[in-house]
Amino acid sequence: MSLLLNRNEFGNPNNIGKLLSRKDAMQLFHDWVLNPKLQVHMLQVAHLMKCWAAEKEGLDETGQWKWELAGLLHDADWDQWPELHCKKIIEHLESLEIDPDVMHAIASHGPNHFGVDPVNKMDKMLFAFDELSGLIHAYSILRPGGYEGMDLKGVKKRLKEKSFAANVSREEIQDAANRAGIELDELISYIISRQAKVTE
Ligand SMILES: [Fe+2]
Numbered sequence: 402m403s404l405l406l407n408r409n410e411f412g413n414p415n416n417i418g419k420l421l422s423r424k425d426a427m428q429l430f431h432d433w434v435l436n437p438k439l440q441v442h443m444l445q446v447a448h449l450m451k452c453w454a455a456e457k458e459g460l461d462e463t464g465q466w467k468w469e470l471a472g473l474l475h476d477a478d479w480d481q482w483p484e485l486h487c488k489k490i491i492e493h494l495e496s497l498e499i500d501p502d503v504m505h506a507i508a509s510h511g512p513n514h515f516g517v518d519p520v521n522k523m524d525k526m527l528f529a530f531d532e533l534s535g536l537i538h539a540y541s542i543l544r545p546g547g548y549e550g551m552d553l554k555g556v557k558k559r560l561k562e563k564s565f566a567a568n569v570s571r572e573e574i575q576d577a578a579n580r581a582g583i584e585l586d587e588l589i590s591y592i593i594s595r596q597a598k599v600t601e
């Protein structure tokens with residue numbers, strides 16, 4: 402099954418700045434994503450994107466929402482249409498005439514799967530957060546205290562353990578951090594500290 406998108410241009414540049422309202426985005430999220438575990442993953446990535454946009458990029462509220470929106474919808478089609486993963490949500494957002502940056506970030510959240518490289522910072526952070534966030538959350542579920550007292554060392558130990566979250570590619574995690582130009586340790590610590598708040 403190939404998920405290659407076979408293109409690098411998404412949406413229409415005339416739509417720059419056009420975003421979904423939070424209400425419409427949540428409606429789409431709940432209509433498309435029925436699996437509660439996947440919902441948690443998408444909410445966590447959305448939260449990380451928003452926090453990073455605010456704290457590290459210094460973006461205003463609209464900018465923060467744009468990053469959050471990309472995180473919130475990046476796996477929207479994975480639950481019900483896995484064979485159309487990425488393609489379906491991008492085409493849907495194109496039909497809604499949404500800012501092309503949001504589609505590009507979604508399209509590049511798995512360069513090895515979709516064949517689209519992350520270009521700007523928003524793309525790169527989505528790629529960097531995606532798999533690592535999932536691995537850290539899987540670790541939290543195994544710990545008696547969840548995120549409480551979780552540290553960098555523990556996560557790095559799990560990363561080295563091939564049998565833990567075996568389907569998560571360690572090479573991809575490192576590649577994503579390299580592309581974002583952020584030390585893996587910093588990225589892990591950031592995720593631990595921010596993600597604890599989104600565990601519903
Ligand atoms: Fe995905």
Ligand SMILES: [Fe+2]
Pocket residue numbers: 442446475476531532
């Ligand atoms: Fe994801």
